[in-house]
Amino acid sequence: MTVGGHITKNNLIAAIYKEMTYLSVITPTNPMHQSELIRRAKETEERLPRLADVLFALVPYYGGGGLADALDAWGDYCQRFPRAGRALDMAGGGDRG
Secondary structure (H helix, E strand, O other): OOOOEEEEHHHHHHHHHHHHHHHOOOOOOOOOOOHHHHHHHHHHHHHHHHHHHHHHHOEOOOOOOOOHHHHHHHHHHHHHHHHHHHHHOOOOOOOOO
């Protein structure tokens, strides 16, 4: 749910959770399709550290952090990996503006 057109912390956490769930499934439908398994494993290896950066940015610390920093990090993540933006839409935070 967005409040006043803004993305809430819970929406962002739900989107991160959905993205992590997507990345956790690396086994292709046909387990014998090794090239697909390799592709998915590489994709997960590339995306997971960047997703962790978004989650880390959500934690306030002296001099930064918090929801604003996490939304910036999420925006960067979604630009790099366009499929990720759908996770926020599915989490109920479709208004990213």
